[in-house]
Amino acid sequence: MMTAGEVAEQIRTGQVTSREVTEQLLARIAADTEVNAVVEVRPEYALAAADAADRTQPTGPLHGVPMTVKDAIDVAGLHTTWGNPAFAEYVADRDATVVERLQRAGAVIVGKSNVHMMLADFGQTANEVYGRTNNPADHSRTPGGSSGGSAAALAADLTYLEYGSDLVGSIRLPAAYCGVYGLRPTNGLVPQRGFQVPGTPYLPSELPNLSTIGPLARSAADLRIALRATAGPDAPYSWQLTPPRHRRLQDFRVGVVTDHPAAPVSSDVGDAMAATIDRLARSGAKIAEGWPDDVDPSRQAEEFGDQVGLFFALHGGEPTELTVDELLATERARMIARAKWQRYFEDVDVFLCPTSFTVAFSHGSTIIGGQPHEAQVFWIAHASLIGNPALSMPIGRTEDGLPVGAQVIGPWHEDDTAITFAELLAG
Template identity: 55%
Template sequence: MNETLFRSATDVAGMIRRREISSRELTETLFARVEAVNPVLNAVVECRREETLREAALADEVTARRGQAGPLHGVPITIKDSFDVAGMHTTWGDPGAKDFVADSDATIVRRLKEAGAIIAGKTNVAFMLADFAQTANELYGVTNNPWDPSRTPGGSTGAGAAALSAGMTFLEYGSDLVGSIRIPASFCGVYGLKPSAGIVPLTGFGPPGVPSTLTESAYMSSLGPLGRYAADLRTALQVTAGPEAPTAYTWALPPSRRTRLADFRVGYVLDCPQAPVSSEVGALLSDAMDALAKNGATLVEGWPGGVDPVREAESFGFHVGLFFAYQQPGEEFAPLSQVIEQEHRRMTARATWIDYFTGIDVFLCPSNFTPAFPHDARPFDQRTIVTPEGERPYTDQPFWISHASLAGLPAVVAPIGRTPAGLPVGLQIVGPLYEDNTAITFAEVLADVVGGYERPPL
């Protein structure tokens, strides 16, 4: 097996620029990997092989003449099938959209291309992105987890996380409304970033034929990258974030507050009576805290003062409902007084977290109470998850991702190890608002003492 397939996107771009490997050679190797592995996982649903190889050859010509090369120069990547890519299908897993072909690129696709990346294919999604823990639809079928194909890779970016984990892409870009980046990253053993609210443009991210609504509800729906290494999250965010014209201005990712693990001030909560983690997840979380303490990080246990985690999780659910009410005008929803009350709760939560991060650099908590579980095709409200402590409702899963989402905070999921059954578990690293780099840097230094990407046994 070609070890280069499991290098970071950032490193591989450097290899191409230094002419240690050609983009075309790398791309051909990647497509061979897709052909070998994808039949097991069903993660990549569309490839643009000829166009990708042609673009890779052009990237090599630029390298040969020492032309200007971006941070992702010549690197083949995949993108979630909810972003427009000119000449490719955008279906959102809807059989009714199977013939729709985009005629322009989403903003993040254009920016990735400008950074030198080559879009090699698209990855599967949950139908209309409407599942946070499984990836399946009638058009393309079910996507499997690379650590155990009988289990889910998460949703709705589950196929992107599976493809990345299995070496079928170097970078994936996804979306996160109800943990749709973070839960798949945890289930597949890769890194995933939900950026600070509103810093990555949403243009070109939408169901085919559905007109834009009057509000993007950007504080709820975030677009962000997944990578096998935390540094790739930074590279991808640097080239995709920032406002669009006509309000565009020079944007830069603020530097991390700290660079050494021992200098970080770390808040954490590993469990909650209303959403208890399973024992197999809890053991790995506890081990991670022990490693941090041993390596000198300052640890402060407990929720921020003023944060009611149960109430905020309920408020998050309300705002998700409000998001969909915007997308489906005319549907009955809560009275205006309730909307105002819940908006007040959201802004109060944001202010509380902003104040908390004046004395704390990152906040750590679970990404889910469970590792990847077996596929479950039952109706949503009938699904359950078996844990060592008993069955749990399927809908318990969003509790841990809700707090960063409600307040619009950046959150990185980082792999911290595997359960006795060999399933990955991720730790959620919540950072200060607009300080995504602090969370990313913590994920990097965390990997030096615990966890990090491991190759699945495919």
């Protein structure tokens, strides 16, 4: 199946029409009985929007391209359930900011993809409203969570582009398990209006917000297209994507870590990482092994866990019992961690490591390869703690055909450096 950028180019040059592409996509969604990734569609609207795109000159990079978004992101006229039966009848009355911007870029939003109940699991996607989503590579295995429907829809050819959310790896882990690309943008880069639990107001905040929303796609180039279309503050402020540091793979300085005792990688992940680093070395890129100076990865993973607890307290969860001094110490630790990584990125362009220690595992597993379910958090914790852009990219498959993902972490507000590196590494 083509990428979103390729479809947009074919529509622009008249090789296909948006209606043809949209009809074919809707037919594939209707025929799916196994994956259960796309859980709501609006065919009449989608076909009317496609016809309108075919009648007008292309003005945006996604002109006429049909796509889906995560259930938790508001689309006017569609349900926003968060996988919770209590919200099963809730219908959004306006589009989220990202949806407005995707449509302004020409995209045709055909429907919604499945999520885990209240987005509460980074390893599974299942709920009582829409049921369970399966991994397209092996239906007995998870697609990851909570944006599992997003990644599975891409892998199963049920959409051309997706938009999900990432607090505890909820974009990157599903992307790795399903063999697609997924970007957690720099913290705060993409506005979150329209990504709230039904009935709660959108409250812009200057406080740290670990949760981000970002694109999933079939190529790194599609991540760039989607980010350019959706990132930046609301008016009257403005923003422009920073150019990548390099445009040739051999010019990159790449930090590399392939394993850690806190979440030892499986042989499948380790072999794929080793092969990727060998290919990178042959390209002429400069490789620097090891974590940044003075970074204790286990401690930073714990600090991320502390921040997640504070995030939920801020957003109506269990209140924190920390004192003011303890709260300040927690925030100071986060700022120290960010400063250490910022110094690191003065001499290194990107940091390459596993997205997860494992490939997709069986539904409902609590012990994975001898490690607890929570061990999935270790590799995604560091970028989340400091708020830097991080993407997952496919780097191979196991003998059983299961995807393996690698994570590319980039410098603060230099998302396109990470995207360009992934694009070049994929060849």
